[in-house]
Amino acid sequence: MSSDVIVLIICHASTIGSYRIVPEKKMVLALFKPNIAKLAANGDSAGLIRALQYKRDYRVRAASARALGVARAQRAVPALTKALGDEREFVRVKAAEALGEIADQKAVNTLIHVLGNKNEEIRTIAAVALGKVGERQAVPSLIEVLSDDEWEVRRAAVEALGKLSDIRGVPPLIDALRDPVYDVRIAAATSLRELGDLRAVEPLKELQSDTILPVQTAALIALDKLRGKQSVI
Numbered sequence: 001m002s003s004d005v006i007v008l009i010i011c012h013a014s015t016i017g018s019y020r021i022v023p024e025k026k027m028v029l030a031l032f033k034p035n036i037a038k039l040a041a042n043g044d045s046a047g048l049i050r051a052l053q054y055k056r057d058y059r060v061r062a063a064s065a066r067a068l069g070v071a072r073a074q075r076a077v078p079a080l081t082k083a084l085g086d087e088r089e090f091v092r093v094k095a096a097e098a099l100g101e102i103a104d105q106k107a108v109n110t111l112i113h114v115l116g117n118k119n120e121e122i123r124t125i126a127a128v129a130l131g132k133v134g135e136r137q138a139v140p141s142l143i144e145v146l147s148d149d150e151w152e153v154r155r156a157a158v159e160a161l162g163k164l165s166d167i168r169g170v171p172p173l174i175d176a177l178r179d180p181v182y183d184v185r186i187a188a189a190t191s192l193r194e195l196g197d198l199r200a201v202e203p204l205k206e207l208q209s210d211t212i213l214p215v216q217t218a219a220l221i222a223l224d225k226l227r228g229k230q231s232v233i
Contacts, residue, residue, distance in 0.1 A: 022089070025074065040070070045073040049079045052118070059090075061088070062095075066098060068098050069101035072101060072103075074106075077106045079096075080107075092117075092122055100129025105135050107129070109128045112129050112141045115127060115142075120148075123148065123150070124153050127142060131161075136166045138164065143172045151179070151181040151183065154179065154184050155181075155183055162195060168201055172197065177192075177207050182210070
């Protein structure tokens with residue numbers, strides 16, 4: 001029997017899990033990080049998905065998630081959904097961003113669940129993503145988020161409701177015109193303009209007396225659109 005040692009060399013430069021068996025006099029183990037740039041350039045979504053499981057460096061997993069989002073790789077939705085549970089917060093954020101970029105309806109239930117994440121950045125990203133996906137089943141959950149303690153999350157939810165074209169969002173958006181943060185009030189006026197519901201006319205008139213000029217401007221622009229709709233009716 002030969003004294004050669006059978007060595008398993010795992011090649012991680014462009015794929016994960018590929019291997020070849022070679023005889024050597026002594027044990028050699030070669031391990032390389034996935035080349036995310038190369039995988040992305042080659043459109044290798046399967047390789048990028050495998051890179052999401054690379055345990056040695058969280059930055060590789062985060063870069064892979066980002067690349068999958070840029071590529072809008074729908075096949076990656078299950079893997080990115082799993083990555084929302086990654087041990088590193090940075091990876092979870094990039095996975096949520098990627099799901100938003102892909103905007104696949106398969107991710108809606110997961111994104112709704114993520115609205116309750118303890119990290120405000122992830123909650124914000126989830127709200128933005130739900131607006132991009134455009135699935136109306138998210139409306140009740142987005143309405144709940146309008147009471148979030150963090151204004152960035154509230155603003156993201158307000159903007160998402162404006163994109164979903166669902167009249168269930170009108171009353172809570174009218175309430176959001178009184179939000180203590182003026183960025184949220186501006187977003188609420190803009191979303192009400194997009195929804196075009198005439199119930200917003202009077203509240204928007206009141207908003208014209210806001211102490212913040214950009215809020216007054218947003219109310220005026222929204223009213224112009226709604227008054228035009230009134231004249232048609």
